[in-house]
Amino acid sequence: MAEKKAFVLRVSPEMLKELEKWAQEDFRSVNGQIEYLLSEALKKRKRAGGKGKE
Structure with missing residues (x-):
């Protein structure tokens, strides 16, 4: 890794309160939830042909 x-x-x-609630619902830590959300946003941006395809 x-x-x-x-x-x-x-x-x-x-x-932070909303992120904690959401993370708990998804059985993740807050850090894990934020990392997941950022990862999904980056994947979506790449599929949409956004800038940053390097």
Whole structure:
């Protein structure tokens, strides 16, 4: 597995609460949920022919 890089993400308390709820529903950690959502967004962007196809 590729090495992962840590970084700080600032979100509002309301957004964090919703992410925690969503992650729990999907049986993921909040970090795992955010990673999943970003991965899906990148896949969607590539399928749509968006910039960043490198």
